[in-house]
Amino acid sequence: MTPPHQVTEALIKGESLAEKQPASLCTYNKMWAEAQEALNGLLQREIEDKLLKVQKDRITVFQMLATFYIKYVQIFCNLETAYDQIVHPQKRLVIRQVLEGVMGRILELKNEMVELENSEFHYFDDILQDLKLSPEHIEIPIPRYFIKEKLKVLREREKILAQILINAGLQDIKPKKYVKPLPLEEVIRVIQISERARQGRLRATFMKQIYLEEKRERQAKLQGAKGPNLDAAALCIQKVWRGFTQWKKTEKMREEEMIFLGMNPPPHFQRISASVARAQNVETKRCEVQGRHETEYENALVSIKTHLREIEGPDIKESLQEQIRQWFIECR
Template identity: 65%
Template sequence: MYNKMWHQTQEALGALLDKEPQKMVEPQRNQAFIFQTLATFYIKYVQIFRNLENVYDQIVHPQKRILIRKVLDGVMGRILELKNEMVELELTEFHYFDDILQDLKLAPQQLDIPIPKYFLKEKLEVIKGREKILAQILADSGIDTSGMKYPVKSIPLDQAVKLIQIAERARQGRLRALFMKQIYLQEYRAKQSKTLGKKVTDAWAAALCIQKVWRRFHQCKKTEKLREEEMIFLGMVCCQNPEVSATVIQAEKVDRLRNEVQTKHEEDYREALVTIKNDLKLIEGLDIKENLQDQIRHWFIECR
């Protein structure tokens, strides 16, 4: 799949490279036409960059990855050049590609430029080294955050007893206030029932009251659910219990396995570069040396 994606991206890049000089040689009409041309090339290069980044991250063949990396670096450089040209043309960092995206039938999300995954993978050893150096500096200076012990201030026994008594009285006061509130509400309901009389016992009025309360409760729940869905849709709140399908889990597992195979093939390739060179030197080294000596003697005979 990734080989096919690479070939398709390479064909699109070749077609774009053939078309770009022709567009630039044509007489420029106005500023809007120039920006339209630059923006179209910019969007197409971004799509090529996204595909190449995925291919470079997942393909396991080391020689192919070397070639794709060179093309990927070139595409990133061309994107920066086009971005600089658009900034100089419009004197602004923000551009609008709505009409071009609509013509190319692309979604706005496809215009986002992802951070290449190999940026972090290649700098992983450097980051770990920096963390070790920082930990060593903290240890040498005597600032060990992992083994720090905070001093505990002791207080006299009578003061501790007094604090416990204050907390207990406060707890009892809160319970008494809650109990008195319940008694007051019961007395208030009893007074209301006496004043209303027949109105409270009326079945129609009771049903209407229950309907009002239930509709209010139901609408509050519905509004809260709609608000939560809107926040999740806008990306302001992450989903509490996201349902991840088995296909996505399997795809992530395959990606991890492919990265492990990729690392192993890279190590084998580096070792093969050394071993093949040594084997070539042992097997064909004498023949190569004799051929070079014959060429040097032939040059001396002809020229000197």
């Protein structure tokens, strides 16, 4: 964590703090700087538009508000990501203030658009096309610090609600086992397997009846034959084994064909990759570092204040007393 005096000195000298930070933090520092620069430009543009002549065309006004709204949403997403990932507590305080201001401005723009169109649903297709954005870019995520800061309260609330449901008899005391939902492709595959198995059982029953009838006819013709036929037994085993191996090959070929056509996901599709696992591990450690730095920062505020009171307090007190004495002497 960068000490406060180093931050102040760097800002006075005009140095970039990103040069003194590790490479993992430079990305989010750069994201913060870009978001701040975009925010300054957007605020300047809003001021210039207010100084111009008031627009009376409803479509023009809506396009202007929608453009501001989309850009503020993008800035909000960048600031929220930077706030969630940066571990420096003093930077987080600054970003938090800007982030809350941006959220307030988004609500104001949304309210103005609702009052303008008398509707809570708006269409930004033309504006998104002009800005070369997709609808995903205007989705407003829930800030992650909302959940992190109120995690304890949310858990307590869940416990209270669960206890109320248990007392009312609407929920079992025994916790239910979590059933992982299947993806759509897997559901379709299970249904196909079940239907093919049903058809296979019906066909097998029908073929078994035919086989038994043929067997009875052969036994009636070969009443004089004695002893097992080894060649027929070997031939039967070969038929069964070759049929099984060919069935496995056909199933494998069918699976490869479905993967090639994009009907089934490739193998190990649901497995979490090493990169994702590493990113999750880094995010967890980053949250731990954030908490540790926040605690150190709060403790440092108290210790520095106490240190100044103990070291500088007597000198300040003596200086003030000397000024008061001098004032009495001069005004006497």
